Structure formats: structure tokens, C-alpha cells
Amino acid sequence: MRASFIHIADTHLGYEQYGLRERFNDFSRSFWKIIDDAIDRKIDFMIIAGDLFNKRAIAAQTLIHAIEGLKRLKEHNIPVITIEGNHDRSYYRDGISWLQFLCYQGYIILLAPIMQEGAPLITPWNSENMLGSYVNLIGGKVRLYGLPWQGAAITRSLEGMAQALHVHKPYELEGWIYNPGSPETCSVEEIQWDDRGYYYVEIDTDQSEFLIDPMQKACRHRASRIRTQRRPFLRHELRIDGLEDPQALYARLSEYCQREGKKYTGTKERPLVQISITGTLSFDPGALNQSYMEEMLHEAFQPLHVRIDNNTNDRDYVPDDGDLDGRDRSVWHELERHVFEELVGFDARYLPAKEQWGAVLSELKQQALDEEKPEKIAQFLREKRAALLPPT
Numbered sequence: 197m198r199a200s201f202i203h204i205a206d207t208h209l210g211y212e213q214y215g216l217r218e219r220f221n222d223f224s225r226s227f228w229k230i231i232d233d234a235i236d237r238k239i240d241f242m243i244i245a246g247d248l249f250n251k252r253a254i255a256a257q258t259l260i261h262a263i264e265g266l267k268r269l270k271e272h273n274i275p276v277i278t279i280e281g282n283h284d285r286s287y288y289r290d291g292i293s294w295l296q297f298l299c300y301q302g303y304i305i306l307l308a309p310i311m312q313e314g315a316p317l318i319t320p321w322n323s324e325n326m327l328g329s330y331v332n333l334i335g336g337k338v339r340l341y342g343l344p345w346q347g348a349a350i351t352r353s354l355e356g357m358a359q360a361l362h363v364h365k366p367y368e369l370e371g372w373i374y375n376p377g378s379p380e381t382c383s384v385e386e387i388q389w390d391d392r393g394y395y396y397v398e399i400d401t402d403q404s405e406f407l408i409d410p411m412q413k414a415c416r417h418r419a420s421r422i423r424t425q426r427r428p429f430l431r432h433e434l435r436i437d438g439l440e441d442p443q444a445l446y447a448r449l450s451e452y453c454q455r456e457g458k459k460y461t462g463t464k465e466r467p468l469v470q471i472s473i474t475g476t477l478s479f480d481p482g483a484l485n486q487s488y489m490e491e492m493l494h495e496a497f498q499p500l501h502v503r504i505d506n507n508t509n510d511r512d513y514v515p516d517d518g519d520l521d522g523r524d525r526s527v528w529h530e531l532e533r534h535v536f537e538e539l540v541g542f543d544a545r546y547l548p549a550k551e552q553w554g555a556v557l558s559e560l561k562q563q564a565l566d567e568e569k570p571e572k573i574a575q576f577l578r579e580k581r582a583a584l585l586p587p588t
């Protein structure tokens with residue numbers, strides 16, 4: 197007996213990532229490309245192992261896109277066998293999911309075992325009530341079993357293994373467990389698994405050269421993982437330890453732009469770019485000009501979307517054990533100035549004149565307590581900045 201099939205999962209159709217219509221289309225496109233390949237290869241059937249849709253309540257356009265792909269498989273007499281993932285379950289136990297609708301319309305076979313005391317019954321799939329745990333294909337020569345997403349129960353059934361597995365990460369275990377990963381990029385952490393995609397599986401029960409491991413029982417299938425075409429997704433960690441002012445940070449970002457941007461100019465697929473700023477900041481994060489940095493990235497990458505995350509830590513203030521005794525009211529003023537000096541000194545830009553800045557902050561606080569006019573306080577600060585900061 198010979199057969200071939202394609203195994204996909206986690207297509208997440210309908211996901212409008214970052215609220216972008218283009219991303220919504222990307223997810224459909226990657227699904228359709230796999231269907232093109234399925235038809236080219238003349239496979240016998242297709243498996244969708246959960247999360248065809250991104251969510252239970254889908255938009256009409258998502259359903260249209262799904263049917264557009266599934267219809268082509270139907271026209272080529274390629275059956276599609278699916279299970280419900282955690283994203284496409286129906287709202288209520290008795291409610292009808294969109295997968296059940298597609299099943300009812302004859303586009304898919306939705307395997308859903310009848311449960312008895314928490315355990316699935318091994319019964320053939322019945323097209324009348326759309327229930328059953330297996331289906332026979334190719335004249336009864338291939339039998340497919342399906343279990344929907346088990347939630348926390350899967351952790352128990354795959355004890356120890358489950359921790360190492362992420363559902364969108366591709367993996368293979370012991371020559372018979374396969375997970376293709378998500379064809380498009382649902383979240384930034386998936387970038388590290390570049391060989392995500394789908395499996396093209398050939399079965400040949402007469403061939404023994406498909407042995408995967410000579411120590412194991414003869415394995416008569418060959419599973420090839422195929423990387424999907426998808427939009428480039430870049431993630432860069434910009435470390436800022438030791439950088440003394442925003443200009444130094446911009447220079448480092450500019451270096452990255454010049455180095456990496458070249459690779460993406462003129463490509464027809466505009467990339468998604470995510471920058472994560474990490475490390476301990478030596479200046480106030482409020483001094484960073486977000487739109488200036490975004491502009492820099494736009495110029496270098498012509499991206500579809502840019503995101504800059506500030507994941508920096510502030511320095512902790514640990515008061516030193518000075519000679520001043522806080523219980524003595526008469527030293528409070530001095531103590532306050534000392535704290536101001538220390539805090540202001542964390543910002544490298546104010547460090548050279550931290551004593552003067554400490555005095556300025558004390559004065560500002562006093563003016564506010566005296567209910568001085570805001571314009572006057574602002575004017576005082578303006579003058580002090582002009583005197584203490586180097587001209588820019």
C-alpha cells in the first residue's frame with residue numbers, strides 16, 4: 197500500500213496581527229500555498245491538527261478564505277481530516293463551531309470522539325451526527341484517529357515531555373510523533389524556529405528502506421518537513437548597558453539599521469521589525485524619542501510594521517549609610533539634598549553637576565510647597581538647565 201498526505205496545524209486563519217489587514221491576508225496566503233503544494237503533489241488526504249482558525253468567533257471574510265482553500269481540495273477529491281484546537285472550540289458545549297459548519301458542508305471530516313466517563317470511545321466517525329474517533333481512507337487501508345485539544349489533560353498524558361514542547365514549535369519524537377509548527381508567525385518567539393511549516397508524508401508498506409532507526413521496528417513512512425514561505429519577521433535585542441545618553445543609543449540602533457537594512461531593501465515582502473531595548477538605563481527613559489527611532493527603522497527596512505519595546509530596568513536606589521541620622525529633624529534638609537544628588541546622578545547627563553542639581557531639586561520642591569506660580573517655577577528650571585547643562 198502506498199499513500200501520501202500533508203500534515204499541517206496552527207494555521208490561525210483570521211489572525212489580524214498588530215491590527216494589520218496585511219497580516220490577516222498573510223495567514224490566508226500561507227494556508228493557500230500549502231494547498232497548492234498538496235494539489236501539485238497529488239496527495240491522498242490532508243490533516244489539519246487543530247487551530248485552523250485563530251478564534252472561535254470568526255469574521256465572514258475568514259470563513260470565505262478558509263472555504264476558498266478547502267474548496268480546491270474538495271474539487272481534487274482530497275479529503276481533509278481535522279480536529280478542534282483550543283482556539284476553534286465552540287463557545288458552549290451544545291453550540292456549533294465553525295469547524296462543525298465546515299464539516300456539515302462537506303469540506304472537512306471533523307473527528308470528535310464520543311466521550312464516556314472522561315475517556316474517548318473508539319468508534320468509527322459517523323457523518324450523520326459528525327461524531328467518532330476514527331475514519332478509514334483509501335479503501336480501508338489507512339485509518340486515522342483524532343482527539344481534540346485536551347487542554348491540561350495532555351500534560352498528564354505526555355508527562356515530562358509536555359514541558360519541553362511548545363505547541364507552535366516543530367518537533368519530532370521517536371520516529372512517530374510529529375508537530376509541524378505554525379506556518380505563519382503567530383508570535384515573536386516563534387522566529388527562533390525557522391524550519392516551521394508542514395509535513396509531506398509518504399507511506400509505503402512494501403518498502404523497508406524507509407527505516408529511520410535500524411534499532412527500532414521497521415518504519416514504513418517518510419516525513420519531510422517543508423518550511424513555509426512567510427513574511428520576514430525580525431527581532432533584535434538592543435543592549436544599552438554603558439550607553440550614557442539617548443544619542444549613543446540612537447547611534448547603536450543606526451548601526452543595526454545599516455547592517456541589517458541592506459538585506460531587506462527592494463524585497464517585495466516588507467518585513468515586520470521588533471526591537472527590544474534591554475539592559476540598565478543610565479538616563480531617564482522619558483528622554484528617548486520613540487518616533488525618531490521608529491523613523492530610523494522605517495527608513496532602513498521599509499517595514500510593514502515596527503515595534504519598539506522598552507524592556508530596560510531602572511537602577512535601584514540603595515541609600516548609603518551616611519553619617520546623617522534621619523531621626524534628627526534638623527538634618528532632614530541635608531538628607532533630602534543627599535538623596536536628590538544620588539538619584540539625579542543615576543542619569544549620566546546630570547552626573548557631572550549632581551551637587552548643583554540636588555540643590556535645584558530642593559529649591560523646586562520648596563517653591564511648589566510655597567504654591568509659587570507654575571510659570572515662575574518653569575522659568576527657574578529653564579535658567580538652571582541653561583546654566584548647568586552643556587549647550588546642545
Ligand SMILES: [Mn+2]
Binds near residue numbers: 247281283364
Ligand atoms: Mn495554535
